[in-house]
Amino acid sequence: MQPEVGDRNVQVTRDDVAQAAREVGIEPGDTLLFHSALSSMGTVVGGPDTVIDGFLDAVGPEGTVAVPTLCNWPPDEQHLVFERWDPATTPSYVGTLTEALRRRPGAFRSDQATHSVAAIGARAEELTAGHGSGGLRLSPFSETAFAHESPWQRLVDWNAAYCFIGVTFHVCTMVHFVEASLAERMLTRVAPEKRERMAGELAGWMKPGPFPSIRIDDREVIQEMLAAQGIVKSGRIGCATLTCVRAKPMVENWIAIVEANPEMWLSQEYLSWAGEAARGGPGEPCAG
Ligand SMILES: CC(C)(COP(=O)(O)OP(=O)(O)OC[C@H]1O[C@@H](n2cnc3c(N)ncnc32)[C@H](O)[C@@H]1OP(=O)(O)O)[C@@H](O)C(=O)NCCC(=O)NCCS
Numbered sequence: 196m197q198p199e200v201g202d203r204n205v206q207v208t209r210d211d212v213a214q215a216a217r218e219v220g221i222e223p224g225d226t227l228l229f230h231s232a233l234s235s236m237g238t239v240v241g242g243p244d245t246v247i248d249g250f251l252d253a254v255g256p257e258g259t260v261a262v263p264t265l266c267n268w269p270p271d272e273q274h275l276v277f278e279r280w281d282p283a284t285t286p287s288y289v290g291t292l293t294e295a296l297r298r299r300p301g302a303f304r305s306d307q308a309t310h311s312v313a314a315i316g317a318r319a320e321e322l323t324a325g326h327g328s329g330g331l332r333l334s335p336f337s338e339t340a341f342a343h344e345s346p347w348q349r350l351v352d353w354n355a356a357y358c359f360i361g362v363t364f365h366v367c368t369m370v371h372f373v374e375a376s377l378a379e380r381m382l383t384r385v386a387p388e389k390r391e392r393m394a395g396e397l398a399g400w401m402k403p404g405p406f407p408s409i410r411i412d413d414r415e416v417i418q419e420m421l422a423a424q425g426i427v428k429s430g431r432i433g434c435a436t437l438t439c440v441r442a443k444p445m446v447e448n449w450i451a452i453v454e455a456n457p458e459m460w461l462s463q464e465y466l467s468w469a470g471e472a473a474r475g476g477p478g479e480p481c482a483g
Pocket residue numbers: 230231232233234235236237238239240241242243263265289290291292362365366367368
């Protein structure tokens with residue numbers, strides 16, 4: 196019988212973490228990002244650094260280990276949030292392991308107030324550089340969060356290993372990259388003369404509006420669908436499930452699933468917006 200999640204009688208070592216990572220397909224030279232619940236594994240001998248070191252062992256000296264370092268901002272105007280943000284000191288709010296990695300000597304953190312990433316390893320500086328410095332993409336979290344110049348885009352481009360320790364797609368930050376990409380793809384189909392207006396209607400700061408948001412409960416449904424496609428691998432670290440999917444097929448297949456059946460996944464508000472956006476677009480007869 197498997198121990199219950201978080202059973203403190205189960206001890207987890209650095210080697211256990213490295214071994215589990217290898218078993219879900221992590222290889223030397225990989226870039227890896229993980230979401231986590233430290234307490235889910237049991238007792239991690241040596242604390243948070245043990246997990247980080249175990250992953251670093253699995254990716255080796257050419258590899259990179261990253262975490263999201265999102266912050267706990269009170270609801271406020273965008274300029275106030277961005278003014279308060281300091282990449283060197285603003286704590287990460289998304290788990291003890293993320294804060295431990297951010298604070299480790301040699302860690303780099305991307306400079307973006309809402310969806311920063313911290314990383315250690317061979318490509319850490321490259322992964323985190325210039326977050327939002329180009330290729331802006333609309334989203335309710337600013338246009339910089341999931342820009343073409345961002346760690347999130349690079350995780351996809353590098354086909355990073357995207358992992359979850361004791362948590363699921365429920366907390367998958369990459370969902371917002373998928374949403375921003377869906378919006379961007381739809382906007383390219385809008386007639387140029389109305390693109391700016393339609394983009395302006397799509398999303399405001401922390402106001403999703405018609406933005407193509409994926410409902411929280413649907414994220415785990417997507418996880419099951421991607422697992423059925425054979426691209427999600429699962430293993431164990433102590434008493435927690437370790438889940439791993441490659442970022443590129445995760446994002447591409449997720450977009451394909453939603454675009455194949457937008458009525459199932461997206462809000463009526465978005466569908467109306469998209470209907471208006473598509474009218475008179477390329478390939479559509481212009482009314483009047
Ligand atoms: C919210 C969340 C972080 C809570 O997980 P958690 O395990 O309770 O909390 P942390 O990872 O911060 O770890 C702290 C816990 O580890 C425990 N802990 C401390 N040292 C430990 C050790 N050596 N071994 C095991 N557990 C330990 C702490 O006691 C604490 O548990 P407690 O609150 O029961 O006392 C997790 O459920 C989650 O959602 N993670 C993903 C977040 C994310 O990536 N979000 C992205 C945007 S949505």
